[in-house]
Every structure is written in structure tokens, then in C-alpha cells.
Amino acid sequence: MPMIEQVIGPSTEEAAASILERCEALARITDEPGRITRGFLSPAMAEVTTLVARWMEEAGLQTELDIVGNLIGTYPCTDDDAPVLVLGSHLDTVSDAGRYDGILGVLLALAAVEALDRAPLPFALELVAFADEEGLRYGVPFLGSRAMVGDLDPAWLRRRDREGVTMADAIKAWGGDPTEVRCRYAGRRMIGFVEAHIEQGPVLEQRGLPLGILEALSGACWMRIRFDGCAGHAGTTPMALRRDPVPAAAEMVLAVEHLALREPDLVATVGKMRPSPGASNVIAGSVEMSLDIRHPDDRCLARSIESLLDNCRSIARRRDLQMHHEVLHRQRGVEADARVSALLRETANAVGVETGELALGAGHDSLIMARIMPMAMLLLRSPGGVSHHPDEAVLPADVGDAFDVLHAFIQRLARETVPDDRKTDPVFIRVDGDSGSTGVDLDCKG
Numbered sequence: 546m547p548m549i550e551q552v553i554g555p556s557t558e559e560a561a562a563s564i565l566e567r568c569e570a571l572a573r574i575t576d577e578p579g580r581i582t583r584g585f586l587s588p589a590m591a592e593v594t595t596l597v598a599r600w601m602e603e604a605g606l607q608t609e610l611d612i613v614g615n616l617i618g619t620y621p622c623t624d625d626d627a628p629v630l631v632l633g634s635h636l637d638t639v640s641d642a643g644r645y646d647g648i649l650g651v652l653l654a655l656a657a658v659e660a661l662d663r664a665p666l667p668f669a670l671e672l673v674a675f676a677d678e679e680g681l682r683y684g685v686p687f688l689g690s691r692a693m694v695g696d697l698d699p700a701w702l703r704r705r706d707r708e709g710v711t712m713a714d715a716i717k718a719w720g721g722d723p724t725e726v727r728c729r730y731a732g733r734r735m736i737g738f739v740e741a742h743i744e745q746g747p748v749l750e751q752r753g754l755p756l757g758i759l760e761a762l763s764g765a766c767w768m769r770i771r772f773d774g775c776a777g778h779a780g781t782t783p784m785a786l787r788r789d790p791v792p793a794a795a796e797m798v799l800a801v802e803h804l805a806l807r808e809p810d811l812v813a814t815v816g817k818m819r820p821s822p823g824a825s826n827v828i829a830g831s832v833e834m835s836l837d838i839r840h841p842d843d844r845c846l847a848r849s850i851e852s853l854l855d856n857c858r859s860i861a862r863r864r865d866l867q868m869h870h871e872v873l874h875r876q877r878g879v880e881a882d883a884r885v886s887a888l889l890r891e892t893a894n895a896v897g898v899e900t901g902e903l904a905l906g907a908g909h910d911s912l913i914m915a916r917i918m919p920m921a922m923l924l925l926r927s928p929g930g931v932s933h934h935p936d937e938a939v940l941p942a943d944v945g946d947a948f949d950v951l952h953a954f955i956q957r958l959a960r961e962t963v964p965d966d967r968k969t970d971p972v973f974i975r976v977d978g979d980s981g982s983t984g985v986d987l988d989c990k991g
């Protein structure tokens with residue numbers, strides 16, 4: 546297999562400018578005029594997916610959409626059993642989002658692949674643009690990557706969006722088949738999944754670093770909690786006779802804050818709260834809240850969840866209310882793969898880019914892809930630490946650095962990936978069967 550020659554691609558500045566232009570082009574495509582919002586299988590998602598697919602094809606990739614709308618660009622490779630490197634991130638957004646969360650990771654990877662200029666690689670390379678990471682439409686995250694690893698909870702298919710459309714019907718209406726969910730990489734040999742993503746926090750900026758290499762991602766739990774009381778007339782119902790769930794919810798929100806302030810590294814957020822029936826002159830009959838709670842250590846996360854639920858039960862008893870809760874998403878924390886991360890770090894050093902190591906509280910598709918293959922993340926500095934907000938930003942120079950590192954990483958991997966008979970390959974694993982679990986390391990460097 547001819548080794549990859551040094552391909553003269555765009556300059557770092559040209560690449561960064563082109564990537565940021567494309568981020569702007571995608572930012573103009575939204576389901577909510579005036580702000581950036583793209584939900585699972587929405588019209589805006591269809592439009593950005595079509596545009597990114599065109600860019601992928603112009604870069605020489607073969608494109609396809611899987612059954613939940615993930616866009617996959619496959620780099621030409623003649624060997625069907627070649628080990629696979631997967632790059633990418635997500636194209637969907639939260640509501641009123643920034644321009645870079647997810648999108649920048651897809652476009653950085655695309656630019657790095659484009660710069661290869663169709664040079665042959667000794668491994669297969671797939672660029673994935675996930676259809677849903679944020680969980681905006683159905684309240685549960687990572688639909689794209691979960692479907693890709695063959696782990697989409699069938700109960701989730703019955704979840705309804707605000708218009709009452711089930712996830713299964715949304716997938717069918719889009720042209721997919723929700724019964725077809727299976728691990729895309731079963732039986733394949735995997736090098737790993739490498740995701741470039743903005744840090745979304747203040748650490749790299751505080752340390753004066755342009756890029757970081759992920760150490761670990763926090764575990765998380767998304768819950769729905771509901772207090773049921775008794776609706777009534779706001780004017781005629783004496784205070785002493787009320788069973789009003791809204792003050793109970795207020796107590797619970799403060800309890801969430803107190804617990805997270807007390808417990809180091811715990812973060813907990815009530816992002817949604819909806820009294821029902823939701824009229825100003827009606828005492829609510831019930832109030833439903835979201836709870837997003839995260840911690841790097843899973844035992845501490847489990848303890849914190851139980852402590853909060855106990856607190857909710859005692860609030861409900863004291864106020865003569867009913868309390869119900871449903872765990873929507875529960876994900877243990879994950880460590881980045883040491884070998885792939887080392888290759889990323891060494892590559893950054895070799896191209897003269899300083900990096901730091903950091904653990905993240907944000908959830909990423911890497912959490913899910915790590916279930917079936919080695920995972921590593923390249924993080925970009927977030928000026929002001931702002932994300933999930935229109936003021937989300939990146940520095941063009943950092944985008945240029947990330948492009949250089951990703952491009953050089955692919956080239957370095959190509960140089961180090963030699964035919965199996967010499968067994969000096971970087972780590973490859975084979976994904977076995979439907980479980981999507983990983984097989985035994987075929988071989989790896991010391």
C-alpha cells in the first residue's frame with residue numbers, strides 16, 4: 546500500500562477561514578427564524594444535512610444517510626476489512642444555540658479529509674455528522690450515535706414530541722425504519738472515534754491553551770420529576786386548603802442547587818419547568834420539571850441522585866402531594882482511550898501546537914461511541930467559556946491549529962498503520978456481533 550505522500554493542501558489560515566465560512570452558512574439554516582435551532586429530523590436538519598453531504602461529495606467522499614438520518618461520508622478504500630477510523634460530531638443544536646457546538650467538529654474533520662486530496666490511506670475513514678445529540682425534540686440525547694452503536698432504547702421510539710409525533714413515526718415519515726437499528730460497525734476492525742469539539746467551558750482559556758486532549762467525560766442522568774397536587778381557583782381557595790405543587794417545585798429547585806454547591810464537581814440543573822394547566826388565575830394541578838445531574842465519579846452521581854429523590858419524596862409528603870419521577874437517560878462517565886489520545890497529543894506537539902489535558906462535564910457523542918471503540922477528543926478553547934448560547938465563539942487561530950492537528954493525525958496514522966503481518970499497528974479492536982461490545986485487541990503497540 547503506497548504510503549501517503551506529503552499533500553500540499555490549503556494553508557492553515559485558508560483552511561480556518563473556509564471552515565468558519567461554512568459554520569456561518571450552516572448557522573443561517575434554522576427551524577426558528579432569528580435564532581439557531583435545529584431539532585431531530587426537522588426541515589432545517591434536512592437542509593444542513595443536504596449541504597454538508599454536498600461538501601463531503603466535493604471532497605471525494607461517498608455519502609449515505611442511515612435509518613435515523615445520520616450522514617456518513619466514506620473515504621475511498623479498496624480493502625473491505627481495513628481497520629476503520631471514524632471522525633465527526635453532530636449537526637443538530639439546542640434552541641437558540643451558538644454556531645460551533647457539534648458543527649465545528651464535523652467541518653474540521655471534513656476540512657482535514659479534504660486536505661488529503663484523495664490520497665490513498667491504509668485504513669478506512671468515515672466522517673459522521675450525527676442527526677441528534679442534544680435531544681431537543683424528544684428530550685433524550687444522543688439518538689444519532691446510539692442508533693449507530695445499535696443501542697436505541699425501544700421505549701424511546703414511543704416518546705412524543707410537542708406535536709404528539711412519536712419518534713418511531715418521525716423516523717418512518719423521514720423514510721427510515723426504526724426496527725432497523727443495529728450496530729454499524731459490528732464485525733469491523735476499529736481504530737477509533739476522534740471528535741473535535743469546542744470545550745464549552747473556561748478551562749483552556751484560563752490556562753492560555755488553544756487546544757486540549759480529553760481525559761474523561763462525566764457521567765450524567767436526565768430525569769423528569771412531577772409533583773401532583775390539586776388545581777383550583779386562585780381567588781377563592783384559601784391558602785391553608787391548597788395542595789399547590791409549584792412551591793414544592795421551588796423547594797426542590799433550591800435543594801438541587803444546595804446539593805450541587807455542597808458536593809465538589811457535581812453539577813445539577815433544572816432547565817425546564819411546566820405548571821399545568823398553566824394559567825395565571827389557576828392554582829396548578831401539577832408541575833413537571835427536568836433534572837440534568839452530572840459527576841465524573843459514578844458512585845457520587847448515584848448517591849446524589851438518591852439523595853435528591855429522597856428530598857423530593859419528603860417535600861411531597863409534607864405538602865400532601867404525589868411525586869413521580871422517570872429516568873430518561875443514564876450514562877456512566879467514560880475515559881478517553883490512552884493510545885489514541887497519545888497519538889493525538891504527540892501529533893499536536895509535532896505540529897507545534899501546545900495542548901492541555903482536561904476532563905469535561907459536557908456530554909458528547911464520544912460518550913456513546915466509546916461503548917464500541919477507542920475514543921479520543923480534541924477540544925478547542927471557548928472564549929468566555931460560553932456555549933449553548935448565541936455568543937458561543939472560537940478563535941480563528943485555534944481553528945487553524947485544530948485543522949493542522951487533525952490533518953497531521955490522519956497522515957501520522959497512515960504512516961504508522963502497516964499491514965497486519967508486521968503486527969506493529971496502533972490499537973485495533975474488532976466490534977463483535979449485535980451487542981456492539983468490543984472484541985479482544987487484535988494487536989497494539991506497546
Ligand code: HGY
Nearest residue numbers: 678679906907908909
Ligand atoms: O448536554 C450536553 O452536555 C451536550 O451539549 N449535549
Ligand code: MN
Nearest residue numbers: 639646679933
Ligand atoms: Mn451541546
Ligand code: MN
Nearest residue numbers: 646647678909
Ligand atoms: Mn456538542
